[in-house]
Amino acid sequence: MGFFRQLFKWLRPGLHLKRWVLVIVIGILLMSVGLAQILRLLFFRLGLIDDFYAFVDPFSPTLIAIGLCIIGVIIAILGWWRLNLSLAEPFGVTRSLRELLTTVRTHQQLRQGMRVVAIGGGTGLPSTLRALKTETSNITAVVTMADDGGSSGRLRRDYGMQPPGDLRSNITALAKDEALMTRLFNYRFPSGELGGHSFGNLLLAALYNLEGSMDRAADAAGRILAIQGRVLPCTLDDVHLVAEVEHYETKAVTKVEGESNIPSSAWKIRHVSLNPPNAILYTEVSHCISEAQLIIIGPGSLYTSIIPNLIVS
Structure with a gap:
């Protein structure tokens, strides 16, 4: 009974499966009618129709029809179940019908989630994305392109x-297998030319x-x-952040260029x-913002x- 309970869960609303199940059933029925007509004509042509009726005469034709229908339904369900598991195996679903159902339902729920644009950078935005990806897969992360320190600065x-650092941290935050991907993408070479x-x-x-x-x-x-969503640079231009700062005591004003230099000021x-x-x-980015249902800053x-994301014209 547990198998059939799991089977009926596939008919729940929101999975977008019932319409295709109906299409499959109609296709099987049409194919069965056509095959029956072909066999009937073949039996007539070969003169086997009398032998066929002599064979089924001891049995009730109604019982035979019902029995064949039941056997056909069982075989169709079993084949459909195993086919789905085989198709889902490359995507990591290999255990059971319940696991496959859970995966499909979760995917559909996330796909129907709110369209969200999250704007920011640094270490704050990835934390937001980790929370958002449990509610929707329609996520667009917009990150600053002004980083010029560390590895990103050297590559620039x-x-x-453009600096890859903020893109990297937010891409890993949206990865499905985040634990492994975060370790891999954040791994830093300890020494040598890649140090x-x-x-x-x-x-x-490289990309x-x-x-x-x-x-x-x-x-x-x-x-x-x-990943569940997209990560976009706020601009494709080569930009650097410039800050106008004022000394607390002398009130002297000067300019500091470079994002990595501003926090140290x-x-x-x-x-x-x-x-x-x-x-x-x-x-x-402009298109995604215009289509968004929710915009998160920070x-x-x-x-x-x-601010570097907000002052791009």
């Missing part, structure tokens, strides 16, 4: 590319060279990790801008993670 200088570089940054650098732009590199990395931040100032908002550092 060496390859003239200080994280594996994820190097992968994005950048292969794909030709950082947005396509991020999409490719997302496909590799089968002991001065009061009066104004932040981008260099160049006419950086253009990535068009896909959490994160106001001056280095949030």
